[in-house]
Amino acid sequence: MDHTETTEKKKIILSGIQPTGVFTLGNYLGAVKNWHEMQEEYLCYYFIADLHSLTIHMEAAKRRAQTREAFALLLACGIDPEKSLVFVQSHNKFHAEMGWIMDCCSQFGELSRMTQFKDKSAKHPDNINAGLFTYPALMAGDILLYQADYVPVGADQTQHLEFTRDVATRFNHNYGETFKLPEGYFPKAGARVMSLQDPTSKMSKSDENPKATISILDEENVIMKKFKAAVTDSEASVHASEDKPGVTNLMTIYSAITGKTMEAVTKEFAGCGYGDFKEAVGTAVADELRPVREEYKRILDDRAYLDSEMKKGAERATAIASRTLTKVKKRVGLLLES
Ligand code: TYM
Numbered sequence: 001m002d003h004t005e006t007t008e009k010k011k012i013i014l015s016g017i018q019p020t021g022v023f024t025l026g027n028y029l030g031a032v033k034n035w036h037e038m039q040e041e042y043l044c045y046y047f048i049a050d051l052h053s054l055t056i057h058m059e060a061a062k063r064r065a066q067t068r069e070a071f072a073l074l075l076a077c078g079i080d081p082e083k084s085l086v087f088v089q090s091h092n093k094f095h096a097e098m099g100w101i102m103d104c105c106s107q108f109g110e111l112s113r114m115t116q117f118k119d120k121s122a123k124h125p126d127n128i129n130a131g132l133f134t135y136p137a138l139m140a141g142d143i144l145l146y147q148a149d150y151v152p153v154g155a156d157q158t159q160h161l162e163f164t165r166d167v168a169t170r171f172n173h174n175y176g177e178t179f180k181l182p183e184g185y186f187p188k189a190g191a192r193v194m195s196l197q198d199p200t201s202k203m204s205k206s207d208e209n210p211k212a213t214i215s216i217l218d219e220e221n222v223i224m225k226k227f228k229a230a231v232t233d234s235e236a237s238v239h240a241s242e243d244k245p246g247v248t249n250l251m252t253i254y255s256a257i258t259g260k261t262m263e264a265v266t267k268e269f270a271g272c273g274y275g276d277f278k279e280a281v282g283t284a285v286a287d288e289l290r291p292v293r294e295e296y297k298r299i300l301d302d303r304a305y306l307d308s309e310m311k312k313g314a315e316r317a318t319a320i321a322s323r324t325l326t327k328v329k330k331r332v333g334l335l336l337e338s
Pocket of ligand 1: 014017018019026027028030031032052138139142143151153155157190191192194203204
């Protein structure tokens, strides 16, 4: 498909995911499931945010393997490279170039207020690198390079999107109308999937307790065991409320997978014990993830296919991004090569 020709007709969707491990059920329900569903209606650009992952220390071989695996996971989750543009961020060198320009349009004060920066630097006090601090500027560049209309992400990215809009507004004001202002796109259910062991904190790839997180490649029996062991409460009543974060989280997961409203889920499990409820949630998740697991094995084994899709993605992404970057360079007064 020629992505450059259809740009004018459909709204543009852009989103990314870091290659920092197998995607969790949180990544899937908060983002990737939506990405899959948006492919028919929108012009979609999805990428593996390997440059962002450099803010975390990791062995080179592991980063390379995880980038390839993340790419294969996206395809296994139904992202179809015939319909959507799928690429690795560093394969389009314009992200780094745009990132620097966005750095110079970002204020120290606003970057200092980012909760993700505060959380991550508290968690890893031994590696508070400059990239971790300017991460939102690189992300703003990712989004603005492609003139995205909507950015489908989980709730933890809200602040970064607000930041992107602020930077774009300021740039447009200082240099003339250049960027479209992107909007976040959050799922009705699943925008914040919580840990199964501590339902007051977000489900995360980096959680050290494997029981807390469902990986989208977990086998069925593992999924069932993790849901059985999920932390709930002693009330034995399936309804959502602030003082029942465990049950509310399980209901949210069930709602996100089945498409049923929280009211419908409450009705469905009225009078039901937690044992049966957890089993139903586990089964729904296992059924949803089974095809992903099977498809992933097949795709990852086909190295030639993966390499060729990455190459095609890189070429298309570079072509699209170069148009915005040229405009941006002109606006800020960088002398273009002749
Ligand atoms: P990352 O790799 O941390 O997460 C990828 C996507 O998964 C969502 N997510 C969740 N959603 C619901 N519940 C959870 N527990 C949960 N955990 C993660 C995230 O919100 C995200 O949508 N900064 C981004 C990557 C990025 C990006 C971009 C995204 C870089 N440039 C441009 C959009 C546009 C990140 O670290 O995502």
